[in-house]
Amino acid sequence: MNSIKVLFVAAITLVLAACGSTPQPPVQLQQQLLNAEKRVGIYVDTIQEPTTNIYGAGCLLCYGVAAAANSSLSKHLESLPTSDIESSKQLLLEGYKAKTGSVEFIELSEKEFKKLKKFKGELGYAKKDFRALKASKNIDVLVVLDIATHGAYRSYTNYVPNTDPLGYVRGVVYSVDLETNQYLQYLELDKKVVVEGEWDEPKQKFPGVTNAYYQAVEQVKESINKIFL
C-alpha cells in the first residue's frame, strides 16, 4: 500500500515539475530586423473595464468576502473610461511607423486566434504559431498588445488584506517575426503603484486609488515608449 502511495506522490511530483516552464525573459526590440519594406500589423486584444483584482483570498468564501468588501471600489473603477489605457496602442503605432514603412492595426477574431496552433519552440519563440498570419493578413511582423487586467490590486491572506489597494496594470507587449515565429521584442507589463495617503474615500470617488491607477497607466505608456529608444 505504501509503495503505491510513494509511486503516486512521485508521479504527481513529476507531472507538476513538468508543468513549471521557464518564463520568457524580456527581449529588446531587434531594430536591425526592421526596415522600410517590412509590413507590421498591430493586434490589440480587447481591453476590459478596470476593476479590483484580488489575490491570495484562497477559498471561495474568502474571495466572496474580499470581493464584497471591495465592491464599492470595484464599482467606481468600472465607471472609469478605458480611453487612457487604450491610447497606448497609438504609441505602438507611432513607434513602429518611425521604424518601418507600413504599419496598421489588424483585427483577429477569437475564432481566428483559437485556430492558431501551439508552437513548440525554445525560449525566444512565440507560444502560438503566428506564421499563418503572414499570408492571411499580408504582414511580416505581428505586434500584440494584451492588457490582461487593470484597475486596482489588493493582496489578501484568506479573509484579511495585506495591502491597501494599489493602482495596477498587467499585460504583455510583444512582436513576432512571421517568417520564423521568433520574438523581435517581448516585454511583460506589471505596474503597481502605492496610493499616496488615504485610499478609502468612497464619498469622494476614491481619488487616491484613481490617481494611483492613472499613474500605473502612465508607467505602462512610458515602458512602451522605451521599447523604441
Add this chain to the structure above:
Amino acid sequence: MMNIKKLFVSLCAIAALTGCKSAKRDDYVVAKSLNKDNAIAQNEFKFYLNLDNKLDLRGEYSHDRSVAGTHMMYYGTPATALAQVFSHAAINSSMQEKKLREQQDQANKLIMPLIEASKSVTHKSLAESKRHYVVDHPPIAGEKTVQVRPIFFANQDMKKLSLKLVAWIEKPKSKKTKSRKKLNNLMYQNIIEVHGATWSEELAGQLMNGNADISKQYDALFDRAIESLKKDLSGTYSQVPQQQTLHIKKKNNKQFLRASVIEHSCEYVVIKNLRNWILHYPANYVTNLPSQCDS
C-alpha cells in the same frame, strides 16, 4: 440552519474587513469647498495661526503599508472562526500601521541636521510678513477667519522643501450638528500643497551651515500657500478645467498626477488634484506642459 450561520459569518467578516481601512493622518483632510454665498473677498481675508506652536518639519516618507501575509488556519465553530478572523485582521492592521510609523520615524531621523538648522524658523517668523492678515485669537465658530496648520516636509537629501497647509473654517455654532464627523461642522476645509525647487549643492551647504537665511525658504512656501488659500476662499478656483495626467519631474524619475491645471505661469503650475487639494509645482518640474516663459 447551517446556511444561515455561514451567511452570518460572511456578513460579520465583511463588516469587520471593510473596517481594515487606512488610519487617518494629520496631513490628510477631505476637501470641502466654501459655499458661493459664503465666499470671502480677498480684501477681507484673515487667518489664524497658533504662534506658540513650533515649526512642524518632517521627512518625506513612503506611504506603502503593504506587509507580508501572515498565514492563519481558522478552525472550530463559526463563532470561534470569526473570532480568529477578527484577530488576524487586527494583527495585520497593526503591522501595517507599525510599518507606516516606522517609515515616518526613519524619514524624520534622516533629516535631523535640517531640523537642527531650521531651529530659528517658528510660526511667529512665518507669520511676520503676513501680519496684516493674522488674527491673534482663535476664531469663534461662525467668524469667517480661516485657521491654518502648516506641515513642512523635506526630502531625504535635505535639498527640497514642501509645505502642506491644512486650512479650515468652522460653521457658526447655531448651524453645528451633533455629528461626530468633524467635516459636518466645517464650512470649509482643504490642503494647499506647495513644492519648492531643489536647492543646488552650494545653496544646500550654505543653508545647513547657517551662511544663508534658511527662513526665507520656508517663508516663500508659506506666502505662496496663503496667497493661494486667499484665492480659493474667494472663489477664484471654482471653475475647474478638464483633468489630465501631468508628468512631474522627481529626483531620478517621474511622478504622474491626475489633476486639472488652474493656474500656469512661467514660475509655477497650480493644479487641483482628484482630492480637490490645491498643489503648486515649479513650472519646470511639470514636463508635459508647454512653457509659459517668454524665450
